[in-house]
Amino acid sequence: GNSVTQMEGPVTLSEEAFLTINCTYTATGYPSLFWYVQYPGEGLQLLLKATKADDKGSNKGFEATYRKETTSFHLEKGSVQVSDSAVYFCALSDLRAIQGAQKLVFGQGTRLTINP
């Protein structure tokens, strides 16, 4: 079945460091890919998404490129801030043609802590 594997955390960086969180997936067909972020005490928020191969999703300085050849969707940011401290989840959509259910399949999450 479909699955997502994320880089294990926790990840601790200093402010202004470069960030990469690895994400690889296994899927049949052509899923869409997402990064969600969960700040302390809050719900999941969509950070960025990409719907087809070679698409680049970007938001708030974060970027990820849908790489079909390597089945990857790594999250990057050039200069992290303390406010980026959160748990990051990579996910894919399991699109079902019948009835259109688009359930998300998530990775286990990567906790990121940015120190000033």
Add this chain to the structure above:
Amino acid sequence: DTGVSQDPRHKITKRGQNVTFRCDPISEHNRLYWYRQTLGQGPEFLTYFQNEAQLEKSRLLSDRFSAERPKGSFSTLEIQRTEQGDSAMYLCASSRTLDRVVMETQYFGPGTRLLVL
């Protein structure tokens, strides 16, 4: 524009008791999803509604679990005879389909954290 809301935010119960959670989606969102998130893991799909119809249930949803969305608006998730293994964060998400658009965005609520003693 209010987001997805869930109630209660926290629930502590004793094993064997029944609990019910409520989810209010974003208005006019016709799709509603329930997920479960255990500590240190990503959310896992439980069930899905399109309007009032429950169209898919995960094998994670045992017979003790039931979900409804009676008028195609809010939804409830009930767990009967709770077990300690039910302790988790229960997340609700909603989305809106636009004709035959391929991709939708799911908006998540803050979750209900359940602890079964």
